[in-house]
Amino acid sequence: MKVDEIAASLSDGMVVGIGGWGGRRKPMAAIRAILRSPVKDLTIVSYGGADVGMLCAAGKIKKLIFGFVSHDAIPLDGHFRAARQGGAIECVDFDEGMLQWGLRAAAMRLPFLPTRTGLASDVVAQNTNLKTVKSPYTDGEELLAMPAINLDVAILHANVSDKRGNSQIHSPDPFFDELMARAATKTYLTVERLVETEALGGREGAHTNYIERNLITGVAEVPHGAHPTSCDPQYGIDVGHLKTYMAAKGEDEWAAYCDQFVNLPDQASYVNAVGGEDHIKFLRLPGF
Amino acid sequence: MTQNYTLAELCISATAEAWRDRGEILATGIGLVPRLAASLAKMTFNPDLMMTDGEAYLVSEPVPVGPLGDYQPKIEGWMTYDKVFDNLWGGRRHAVVTPTQIDKYGQSNITFIGDRSAPKVALLGVRGYPGNSTNHANSFFVPGHNTRCFVEGEVDMVGGIGYNPSRWPGGRKPKDFEISMIVTDLAIMDFQGPDNQMRVTHLHPGIELEQVRENTSFELATASEIKQTPAPTPEQLEIVRTFLDPHDLRASVFKGNPAGDRRTEPHG
Structure with a gap:
């Protein structure tokens, strides 16, 4: 499926969980698709980064259930801060582990x-x-x-998958993507590469298959789909792009950012707009 | 004759003490000084400490800060966030963190300044503060000891819990709760005063007790004998300067990179 179909499947007021962690492995192509869509008043559940920041900037969030919003490489997100300071979003603060616990309760179908x-x-x-x-x-x-934090939809980004949703996360930390999928009624996956089942690497590859396919509703192939967040081992965090995004503070500046990077016909146009494949390929992996 | 050292180097060696005699636990230092302090503790008096590369792996040798060149982290295990949570809920960890606000109870805040409905300043969120403070001992490093950090009354959003019985379930202190020490740019403090009052135990060289009191919004107790913060040893300085922080990132922690002994001239 296409990321715009993922966005189109959402309705106003839904509870949406977003995978990844801070500046890492966020389903950003799907987030940009949500920005292009008319959906509104979402409740977002996230270990937040640019996903939350962009949804705040676009006025898509009614309620945020979260432990933090940070890009790791840049500690604070200006768009989230402005939304919280302006009282534009309702914030439900949870400890990172409590968030995990709430998702686990939902995953186990416990209250x-x-x-x-x-x-x-x-x-x-x-x-x-x-x-x-x-x-x-x-x-x-x-x-x-x-x-329990029950999700209507979870949106996750993985390294590879086959068409049926046999996915693999090759990054060293799978974060809480699996719990989000278990806590959700529907889970959409965006992946760097869609491959044949035979190309998943057999026994060895199976160790990076954290989420079984009966939890996956649909898969969209979007190369570099986590940019500007990282997708280890393919590419690192694009700190330069995050700075461009953070600088788009006012209404006009944000509209200009969207014209340049969000309101584009496809992922290939986005990759070109941010500097091309070669630019993304050489982004340093995070290390602290 | 002691070697010259900077205030950052003094704070690193002072903060490293948070991990002395703690045995085989996970050491987490959030921010440059706490991370260097944990690394220094592991490379000197507590080699049993476990540390991560900041990403997802346990390393047998602390990873230096700054550009790594050809350095390859010495990976000994896997430590995802899921495992970090499991480990810390089990209590085998000590973290040193830098709260934006701290109150007289040791309650700490990194979430927002002001009122919940429309805060004046939105910060990170509570992160792991509630779980960390409930499940294992923690310490603080505060680079700017002033009344904006050490606030009157309670902090604006209590993330990390403190010595405040009125908030404890059933009025009983949570079993594993402890704030072991606070290292600031002026002094070292703990909560060993009467009824867990915050107490000054050490003053950094050249700092007077009055300065600490003026920069704190609440009353401080004092140890029966206030000591001078010990200077870093030549061995500690060697490890920090040549291995852990070869690019001198620590020079940017304090404005003007002052000397550790404030009675001497700033470092060149």
Whole structure:
């Protein structure tokens, strides 16, 4: 399928989980497709980076369920900050591990999972929707009941897949993409390369297959589809492009950014607009 | 006769102490000084520490900062974020982080300044602060000791929990909660004062207690004997300068790269 078909399948107000982590392996081609589409009032669940920032800049987010928004190489995202400071989005702050716990509860089709994390902090004190439970065993400990974060749709970016959705993540960290797929009613995958099943590498390749295909609704092939975030081992974070995106602060500047990089007919035009394949290929992989 | 050293080098060796006598745990230092401090601890008094390359692998030798040239990280294991969470929820970790705000309870904030509905300044989000502070001991490094960081009342958004019984479930201190030390550009503090009051234990060379008090919005306790922060040893300086930070990224931590002993002239 095409990324614009992924965007077209979304409806206003949906809860959408986005894979990757900060500046790494974000399904950015699909995010740009959402920017081009009329969909609005989304609830976004993310270990956020440019995905959240761009959706904020485009006014697509009503509610953000998150642990952070950062590009790693650049700590803060200006578009997210402006949206939060202006009161334009409702922010539900969770500890990174609580987010994982909420997704895991949804993945296991449980209403909640207990944890100590969050108690005594404002994550709980400033969120009236969170409740505690008492351990039914002799310890009687009071624990936070982290509610399931059920997703209507998850959108993830992987290195390769076949047509049926037998996918592989070759990057060293699969992050929480698998939990997002399990927590979602539908999961769309964008991949660097669509390959024949025989080209998936047999036994060895199977170790990087984190998400079984019955969780995948559709696959779109978009080479360099994570740019400007990284897709290890193919390419690193494009810090220069992130700076260009961050500089597009005002309404006119953002419209100009969209004309140049978002409102394009296809991924090939995007790759050309950001400097071509050779530019992306030589972006340094992240290392801190 | 001690060698000359910068304030950044003093803070690195002081912060490394957070990992002394902690055994075989995961050492996480967020930011340049904490990371160099963890690396220094691993290369000197606690070789059992586990550290990552900042990406997804455990390394047997800390990875230097800055351009690596031909250096290849010495990978000994796999440490994805999923495994980091599992490890820290199990308590076998000590992290040194740099909060934007800290209050008298040691509660910490990196989420926003101001009011939740429309904050004056939006920052990162709570990241791992609630889970870290609940599940294992943590320490802080504060490059700018001032009243904007050490705030009156409570921080604007409590991410990392503190010594504040009114917030603890059932009024009982969470089992694994501890803030071990705070290293700032002026002093070293802990929470060993009466009723876990923040307490000054060391002053950096050339710093007076009054300066620390003036730059803190709440009352500080003092150790019975306030010591001078020990200078980095020649061995520590050698490791930091030649191996861990050969490009001197640490020179940019403090404006003007001041000397560690503020009674002497700035470093050239």
